[in-house]
Amino acid sequence: MTRSFIAEMTISHPDLPLTPSIRSTDAKITVESQPLTYDEASGTILFYSVTCSDYREFESALATDHTVTDWEATMTFPDCRVYQIYHSSETKFTTPEIADLGLQVLTIRTVDRNWNLRLHAPDRERLGDYWQFCRAEKVQFDLEKIYSTEPQANAFYGDRAEISLTERQREVARTAARTGYYEPEGASAAEVADELDISPSTLSTHLRRIMAKVFRQLFDD
Structure with a gap:
């Protein structure tokens, strides 16, 4: 059986989706949908579930967020709201590259006011290619955790590995x-x-x- 991997990473850049709103409020956000295409002319629509202490504060932040052109709350639950966000052409997405590399998005959510991604990779090279893409796009990339999908595989943390280099x-x-x-x-x-x-x-x-x-x-x- 071919070995594959799960990687958890944090990425940050001022133009990533909702970054200004994330950094100015206590909102905890999870991406609930991924569009099939990204339209630079008309923008891109995504659905997010949002939990925060003050939704009015979050919506005020959306009003001045340069990655947002419009929004609406589509559903309200006791513990969260679902927002449909219309993103501007200024928004920087990395998910199209993830799809092009054959990586699978498992979850995208906010952690400590940055985006945390959990990806499934069929091989190690494609994770390296995604890191190189982020570097070229000036997106800060921090590998948090990585582990094999094999049964009983150990998890490894990005800052604890001892690597044998020349x-x-x-x-x-x-x-x-x-x-x-x-x-x-x-x-x-x-x-x-x-x-x-x-x-x-x-x-x-x-x-x-x-x-x-x-x-x-x-x-x-």
């Missing part, structure tokens, strides 16, 4: 981290490559091999 790979990884390459506003690939006195393509090869070792260490027995 000295050169450690140098590349340290330089990339020190210059902020992994941060949305950090150094570019060209700047990191220049500091290491290598070409950007060589840097890309090093980073891919480093990521492959990270995932292999996390996933393999």
Whole structure:
């Protein structure tokens, strides 16, 4: 049986859906639907379930949220409300790339005022490709937890892995981290490559091999 994986991560960027409203209220939000297409001209419609202490405050935040053009509360329950949100063309989505990579969205919800994604991946390479996409789009990507779908598989946390890298790979990884390459506003690939006195393509090869070792260490027995 082919091994697959579940990954939990937090992503953040000021233009991700509802980010201004999430950061200015205590709302806890779960995405209830994913559109089949994303229309940059007319916007994109999504349904969200929202739990908060003051819905009037949340709706006031929606009124000034640049990722929202219109909204309506479609259902009200004792513990939450369901909102239909019309998103503006300024909204940054990563879910189309998730679908293109063959990753499956299990849940998308807010945690600590950022979006937390739980994804199913058929292989480790596609998770690495999604990380690279987020890096290119200046979306902060923090891997929280990852585990195999095999029975009785152990879970691994992103900040607890001990990875076996060569000295050169450690140098590349340290330089990339020190210059902020992994941060949305950090150094570019060209700047990191220049500091290491290598070409950007060589840097890309090093980073891919480093990521492959990270995932292999996390996933393999």
